[in-house]
Amino acid sequence: MHNKQEAADNFELWARLVQNIAETRGSNAKVELCANYFAHLAPSEVSLACQFMGEGAFSTISGKRASVGARTIGVAAADYCGIDYDIVFKACRTANGSSTETIQRLFENLPEARQKNTLQHWNLARISELAEELAQTRGRKDKQRILTRVWGGLSPLATKYFLRLLSQGSLRIGFERRSVLQALARSSQVDYEQLRYAHMLTGSLAKTAELACTNRLDQAQFKLFNPIAFMLAAPLHSRSVEHWHDFIAEEKFDGMRCQLHAHGPKVELFSRDLNAITNQFPELVELFGKKEFPPTVIDGEICVYRDQTIQPFQELQKRMGVKKPSKTLLREYPVVFIGYDLLYLNQKETVSQSLTQRRISLENIAKTYKFPISTQHSVDSKDQVDQLFEQALAHGNEGLMLKEKEAPYSFGERNNHWLKVKRPSGSIDTVILYAQAGSGKRGGSYSDFTLGVSVKEDPRYEEEFIPIGKAYGGYTDQEWKELNKAIKGCIIDRFGPTAQLRPEIVVELEFEAIQPNPRTKAKYTLRFPRFKAIRWDLSPQDVDSLDHVEMLFNEHQSKERSPQKSSQSFLIPD
Amino acid sequence: MLKVKKARYHGIKLPELSIGLDYSNADVQHIFVSHAHADHIPRNRTSLREHTNLAIYATPPTAALMRLRGFKEDIIELPFFEPLTTDHFTMTLYPAGHILGSAMAFIESGVGNILYTGDCKTPASPATEGFELPKDRQVDQLIIEATFGLPIYRWKSNEELQSDLVSFARQALDEGYTPIFLGYNLGKAQEMMHMLRELPETKQIHGGGYPLCAVYEKYGIDLGPYERYNRASSEGCLLFTPNSGLESGFASHIKKKRIAYCSGWASHEARRTQTQAHALIPLSDHLDYFELINLCEHLQPKRTYITHTPDPKVVLHELQQRGLDAVYLDMMHEELD
Numbered sequence: 019m020h021n022k023q024e025a026a027d028n029f030e031l032w033a034r035l036v037q038n039i040a041e042t043r044g045s046n047a048k049v050e051l052c053a054n055y056f057a058h059l060a061p062s063e064v065s066l067a068c069q070f071m072g073e074g075a076f077s078t079i080s081g082k083r084a085s086v087g088a089r090t091i092g093v094a095a096a097d098y099c100g101i102d103y104d105i106v107f108k109a110c111r112t113a114n115g116s117s118t119e120t121i122q123r124l125f126e127n128l129p130e131a132r133q134k135n136t137l138q139h140w141n142l143a144r145i146s147e148l149a150e151e152l153a154q155t156r157g158r159k160d161k162q163r164i165l166t167r168v169w170g171g172l173s174p175l176a177t178k179y180f181l182r183l184l185s186q187g188s189l190r191i192g193f194e195r196r197s198v199l200q201a202l203a204r205s206s207q208v209d210y211e212q213l214r215y216a217h218m219l220t221g222s223l224a225k226t227a228e229l230a231c232t233n234r235l236d237q238a239q240f241k242l243f244n245p246i247a248f249m250l251a252a253p254l255h256s257r258s259v260e261h262w263h264d265f266i267a268e269e270k271f272d273g274m275r276c277q278l279h280a281h282g283p284k285v286e287l288f289s290r291d292l293n294a295i296t297n298q299f300p301e302l303v304e305l306f307g308k309k310e311f312p313p314t315v316i317d318g319e320i321c322v323y324r325d326q327t328i329q330p331f332q333e334l335q336k337r338m339g340v341k342k343p344s345k346t347l348l349r350e351y352p353v354v355f356i357g358y359d360l361l362y363l364n365q366k367e368t369v370s371q372s373l374t375q376r377r378i379s380l381e382n383i384a385k386t387y388k389f390p391i392s393t394q395h396s397v398d399s400k401d402q403v404d405q406l407f408e409q410a411l412a413h414g415n416e417g418l419m420l421k422e423k424e425a426p427y428s429f430g431e432r433n434n435h436w437l438k439v440k441r442p443s444g445s446i447d448t449v450i451l452y453a454q455a456g457s458g459k460r461g462g463s464y465s466d467f468t469l470g471v472s473v474k475e476d477p478r479y480e481e482e483f484i485p486i487g488k489a490y491g492g493y494t495d496q497e498w499k500e501l502n503k504a505i506k507g508c509i510i511d512r513f514g515p516t517a518q519l520r521p522e523i524v525v526e527l528e529f530e531a532i533q534p535n536p537r538t539k540a541k542y543t544l545r546f547p548r549f550k551a552i553r554w555d556l557s558p559q560d561v562d563s564l565d566h567v568e569m570l571f572n573e574h575q576s577k578e579r580s581p582q583k584s585s586q587s588f589l590i591p592d
Numbered sequence: 593m594l595k596v597k598k599a600r601y602h603g604i605k606l607p608e609l610s611i612g613l614d615y616s617n618a619d620v621q622h623i624f625v626s627h628a629h630a631d632h633i634p635r636n637r638t639s640l641r642e643h644t645n646l647a648i649y650a651t652p653p654t655a656a657l658m659r660l661r662g663f664k665e666d667i668i669e670l671p672f673f674e675p676l677t678t679d680h681f682t683m684t685l686y687p688a689g690h691i692l693g694s695a696m697a698f699i700e701s702g703v704g705n706i707l708y709t710g711d712c713k714t715p716a717s718p719a720t721e722g723f724e725l726p727k728d729r730q731v732d733q734l735i736i737e738a739t740f741g742l743p744i745y746r747w748k749s750n751e752e753l754q755s756d757l758v759s760f761a762r763q764a765l766d767e768g769y770t771p772i773f774l775g776y777n778l779g780k781a782q783e784m785m786h787m788l789r790e791l792p793e794t795k796q797i798h799g800g801g802y803p804l805c806a807v808y809e810k811y812g813i814d815l816g817p818y819e820r821y822n823r824a825s826s827e828g829c830l831l832f833t834p835n836s837g838l839e840s841g842f843a844s845h846i847k848k849k850r851i852a853y854c855s856g857w858a859s860h861e862a863r864r865t866q867t868q869a870h871a872l873i874p875l876s877d878h879l880d881y882f883e884l885i886n887l888c889e890h891l892q893p894k895r896t897y898i899t900h901t902p903d904p905k906v907v908l909h910e911l912q913q914r915g916l917d918a919v920y921l922d923m924m925h926e927e928l929d
């Protein structure tokens with residue numbers, strides 16, 4: 019198989035290895051193949067090879083995405099091999115089930131595609147650059163041009179895997195991150211546990227590989243005041259929980275995720291995208307600084323807290339992004355930090371411990387240093403979860419978090435160990451798909467917006483997002499200015515006064531009710547949708563799915579909710 | 593042009609000539625059975641028996657295979673290339689290349705002719721009588737199957753597939769594994785045995801397929817050394833079984849085995865997990881999309897009827913783009929006329 023012209027880091031070789039792994043049965047044999055491959059690569063090449071195998075074109079912690087939808091790819095592919103997208107391509111994809119494999123077959127079979135192909139022998143780094151170029155490119159047409167150029171230089175097999183890389187999802191070869199690490203452990207002859215630990219801390223396969231290949235695994239240490247990737251929650255679907263009693267419930271605060279690092283008088287705060295937000299919340303720095311913590315990292319939430327009540331997210335927005343806030347702002351929008359997880363204590367990381375163990379330590383330290391932590395509830399049934407959920411809503415919180423008691427803290431991962439149960443009606447996170455220039459007061463600028471929900475995982479649709487409603491107002495003048503500025507950077511296409519946007523700006527949309535509407539693509543419309551908040555802190559991956567909208571609708575249909583007596587969402591140990 | 597009617601689940605009918613093509617109803621005088629696969633053999637046998645004025649035609653190998661599979665009614669054996677003439681039509685059978693005995697029917701009448709392919713493959717499967725078209729005849733109406741009528745399907749040559757089969761078997765045996773070939777009992781199994789005939793190891797075939805092999809040998813297809821599957825002596829042989837065999841314990845005692853799934857559907861990666869196979873060998877006994885389009889274009893029929901297809905729009909679209917009149921015969925739904 020090895021061609022003399024092919025350097026070890028040739029992407030074609032990588033793709034053939036991946037196919038080989040797919041065709042091999044038994045995880046040990048798969049790991050062996052992969053380890054042999056790694057052994058022929060230079061350290062920097064192993065890094066990229068690992069990232070491609072386990073994460074995608076981009077590292078998970080970068081949060082980067084190529085942002086090319088299935089339809090954009092499909093239309094370009096049909097065009098590339100000279101077939102009709104609606105008649106031929108769609109039928110082929112339906113028959114095969116996988117759009118990337120369909121593209122591989124079509125490129126192999128159709129003379130028009132074969133004629134356009136000249137193997138370029140790109141290496142892994144070049145492929146990474148090409149993916150980057152896609153991510154940086156705005157318009158659909160321009161993205162399609164890049165795709166076409168890439169396809170012209172890759173074999174059909176490599177094209178299939180290149181496209182799978184772009185989705186930042188699984189390569190679907192029965193070889194997940196754990197196997198990649200096992201192969202890496204074998205090829206670089208290091209202890210698997212040590213590797214796993216380094217991966218946990220760095221949250222990155224590429225970084226882990228780099229350390230492993232250069233004998234610097236001991237550097238993979240939790241360093242205080244260096245943020246680490248947050249553990250993320252997946253939405254709760256009816257099937258994601260088998261045994262309720264494996265989980266505990268916490269209220270999901272309507273605030274901002276924050277990682278607090280403290281040691282003695284020094285305190286640093288980091289947001290979910292791992293940026294320092296320390297100078298935006300001087301009162302927290304002062305409060306926690308005075309407590310003189312031992313080296314500690316706490317995961318938690320910042321909320322505006324006034325009159326013994328957690329205030330809505332909009333109030334917190336007054337504080338977000340404001341460096342060195344004025345005394346007035348501090349007085350009007352006082353914040354609280356509520357801890358819910360402990361990642362590091364006294365020179366020891368606690369992330370590999372179970373949640374139950376971490377919670378014990380968290381409770382102890384909260385008691386000693388007197389700071390608020392979330393209230394945990396044990397659960398053993400769906401009914402109980404529903405009841406707690408309503409209680410959370412009564413507190414003005416977003417919903418519930420279900421966390422698996424035995425699970426470690428998985429950095430930078432969104433998995434079923436943490437599940438979010440969101441508000442049954444009232445608001446959803448959407449993404450702006452179209453903006454329309456208004457007339458009158460806001461003439462010439464964009465003031466009407468079409469909002470979309472995610473259908474990425476939905477077999478009924480081929481898009482990533484589809485419209486769920488239009489909103490005309492609910493934002494302040496300041497927000498509207500910022501929004502218009504952001505929109506300019508996301509425009510893909512224009513039709514008269516309407517601009518099509520790259521799905522990037524996340525809006526929390528409030529509404530009165532969800533109504534079925536068979537005439538729309540989503541089959542549902544929102545009654546009186548309006549902006550609740552522009553969620554600059556969220557990415558399009560956080561956008562709620564159409565499934566979620568359907569679930570809200572069904573839940574609302576099936577029961578009327580009455581407010582519960584309040585109890586505490588969080589405790590301040592006395 | 594002749595009228596072509598589809599009769600839900602019962603096959604195709606040419607009412608003006610009283611002919612049924614792979615047909616199961618007794619409301620015609622002539623039934624042509626294209627080959628011995630179950631979905632082409634008349635099913636409604638009681639009513640056929642009561643209908644005394646009915647003739648069932650098949651090639652001699654097809655008739656032999658049908659009898660072995662339990663078909664008890666009278667069959668008129670009609671050899672390839674020998675025209676059968678009645679008052680209303682002449683019917684000549686041509687080899688279809690699908691399985692042994694598989695035939696296409698070329699029916700000529702006063703109101704034009706029709707070529708019905710049944711299941712077909714060109715280039716032909718090597719374990720058949722080949723594939724041949726009526727010579728020097730303009731085909732007016734063509735009824736053709738399009739099981740793999742999508743451009744995602746393009747088969748390797750028979751030689752390449754044979755070498756895939758041989759190297760899969762050789763490698764497994766050399767490494768101490770028993771190779772198992774998954775394919776159905778009539779046609780696919782014998783085709784693979786034929787392709788693997790030169791391997792010295794004994795072939796053992798599932799009991800359902802074993803008796804059919806004699807018909808293949810009788811008609812000159814070399815299958816190499818083979819015997820009926822025997823649990824006690826099966827290890828180290830080349831084994832042939834349909835999917836269902838594995839589920840009911842076939843070779844379940846053999847620890848070291850490697851399974852190859854051999855079918856046109858093996859061109860879908862998803863079959864790897866669905867069948868638990870170690871190898872997918874896309875060995876099909878139907879023509880692929882490109883062969884189908886080429887055949888239609890070569891024949892230039894006045895009208896083409898497509899049957900058995902994943903999405904008729906695709907083939908119809910392609911044929912229409914090439915200036916050919918084409919329609920879809922949906923075998924699952926009622927006739928519209």
Ligand SMILES: [Zn+2]
Pocket residue numbers: 627629690711
């Ligand atoms: Zn057949």
